[in-house]
Amino acid sequence: MKNLLLVAYLDIRESLRSKWFYVYAVVFGGLMGLFFITGITDSVVMGFTGLSRLLLVFMQVTIIILPIFILITTVKSISADRESNILEYMLSFPISLRDYYWGKFLGRFVTVFVPVIGALILGIGWGVLKGAAIPWAMVSLYSALIFALCIVFLGIAFFISTTVKSHDMALGIAFMTWIVLLAFIDVALIGLMMQNRVSDGVIITIAMLNPMEAFRIGAIALFDPELTVIGPVAYYLLDSLGHTLLMLYAVFYPIVLGIVFALLGYTLFRRKDLL
């Protein structure tokens, strides 16, 4: 445990110096600023205004940006270190593979989670200064959803990073993963539905397996409890599972999936050649 925390701490220190971290933090912080400047808090959509409206837009942008940021910056954590022989040197010290792998995971989690939550808190703080009431239920749910999204994409990224030996290949796979998951939120599913090539059950299963869809359903369910605006799949899920189960699925499914991928990555890390 001591060495796990050491690896996590050093990974955080290293990330805090890197350019990607500044870009990442500025993008999320900047987004919040941009929302205020453009007057999103004063606009009304579906009867929602003020902080609630701002948080919804923030989540809609987060679903696109956060996964690709996590994937691109994290897939290099093992694969690039392997390629540049950093892994060879760092693992020549008496440190267990468990401590190294999970330490990296923990460190990377802190560096991707904190800026997004920081931006969320920044938005709330700004809203409070302008006299808005804090929508606590929404803030809690969104924090949980962001946590879940970070875990699932970190898990996938670590899995790719340990599976693929070349850094370029890892980047390519990460990008493909993001595109496929993004496409299967709407475009591909609607296409499949319209062509009637596969059964509705398959389409709903594909949608349910997609952690980005889970995030999206969870984020929008507070605004549109009937989920009528985000399509038939979400509407069907709500009808089948009920509101509480659907929310639990939206938060816990990505967490479980992320942990499964991270564990698979760890198993491969232990069982395959390290270099």
Next chain:
Amino acid sequence: MSPIVEISNVRKKFLGTPVLDGVTLKIEAGDRIAMLGPNGAGKTTLVRSMLGFYHLDGGTIRVLGRDPVRERVEVLKAIGFIPQLPPPVKLSIDELLMYVERSSGVAAEAIVAQAGRMDLDLKAHASKPFFKLSGGMKQKLLIAIALARRSRLFVFDEPTASLDPKARELFYRLLTELDYDYSAIYITHRLEELEGLVNRKVYMELGKVVEDEPITA
């Protein structure tokens, strides 16, 4: 007394090509081996296997009676390693020293002192990222870390490749000044440089040990 390293009929293939082909080698306490051979002979793969980086296709390796893959922490406590080229580690010097200190139990002051003996003032570069040091400075620091650990077995993979002649001399002098009984493997292409430091030479070719004989002074 059991050997420091016992390698029995070790086989390893990469993409179907044998890289280690039935290597058997025993390293006793006090053995200081010059490991020679052409590029691709399997020297680096063999030492990396001793460090637990590879799962073998056949045979066994025991370091101090332990399996380097299954008992890597215990095995690596006994080994000080210097790679062929300094990796572009992004940690600062301070952070790297912290990593070494906490993982290996060697005091950072001991590394700073050892670096000083290599004419490298670490305190002046403490906050600088490791990869921004010059090639020679990086290698000196890796040498200082390895020597400060006072390991039972040193594995040096062409450790002086990026050192100037003066630094090479210093490195060899520091090795002769080590005041305890250690074993060492030097992967090298220049046996003459190791004169007086090694007492055995092992020549590898195409994944096999083809020559293994003592060097007499």
